[in-house]
Amino acid sequence: MAGAEEELFYSVSPIYGNPGIWVLDPTSGVPKRVVDPMHRKEGWPEGADMFELVGIKGGRLLYWYTPDISWDGSFPKRGKKEVRSYDIAP
Numbered sequence: 001m002a003g004a005e006e007e008l009f010y011s012v013s014p015i016y017g018n019p020g021i022w023v024l025d026p027t028s029g030v031p032k033r034v035v036d037p038m039h040r041k042e043g044w045p046e047g048a049d050m051f052e053l054v055g056i057k058g059g060r061l062l063y064w065y066t067p068d069i070s071w072d073g074s075f076p077k078r079g080k081k082e083v084r085s086y087d088i089a090p
Contacts, residue, residue, distance in 0.1 A: 009061055009088070011051040014069060019047040021063055021086060035086055039067055050081075060085040
């Protein structure tokens with residue numbers, strides 16, 4: 001999701017690596033995690049929380065957050081989702 005002077009914001013969930021909300025700097029090409037997971041456990045050492053981008057509204061990045069997912073052997077089960085935001089205004 002592009003925004004905030006063309007920085008690229010994206011979400012990563014536990015099944016794909018280091019979960020959180022990330023931003024890719026357009027000049028350096030270096031990614032930086034701007035929202036960290038809050039839960040870690042043995043099966044998810046990098047973080048056990050799900051993140052999904054929703055949109056940008058009024059200088060805020062909106063995302064779905066699901067704390068501490070569980071695993072049944074086939075696909076992570078999501079718990080209660082809530083919308084959270086991250087301030088991207090300069």
